[in-house]
Amino acid sequence: MKRAPVFDNDLNYEAPVLDLSEKTLRQISVSDLAIGMYVEALDKPWSESAFILQGFFIRSKQDIIDLRAECRYVTIDASIKAESQRQQNKVHFPTFACGN
Secondary structure, X not given: OOEEEEEEOOEEEEEEOOOHHHOOEEXXXXXXXXXXXXXXXXXXXXXXXXXXXXXXXOXXXXXXXXXXXXXXXXXXXXXXXXXXXHHHHOOOOOOOOOOO
C-alpha cells in the first residue's frame, strides 16, 4: 500500500493512502455468495432493485436469499475484507465517573 508522509509536531510517521487501483473486482454467480463478501455492483441498475444501499457487506443468510431473488450474478470487491467492516461497526462509548 502506498503511504503519504504526515508530520505532526514531534511525530514523524506515514499514514496510509487509499489507492482505489488496488480494488479486486470479481463477477460471481449468486450461488457462490458468502457472508462477509462486499457487493460492489448488481447485474442490473441499483435503482431497479430492492436494495437501498449501492454497495454493501453481506451480513446474513437473508442477504444472500434476497440477492438470489433479485440477480443471477453480482460483482464483489475481494480486496475489502469482512474484518474491515467489523472494525467500522465498532462503537466506542466514553465512560464518565459520576460523583455526588
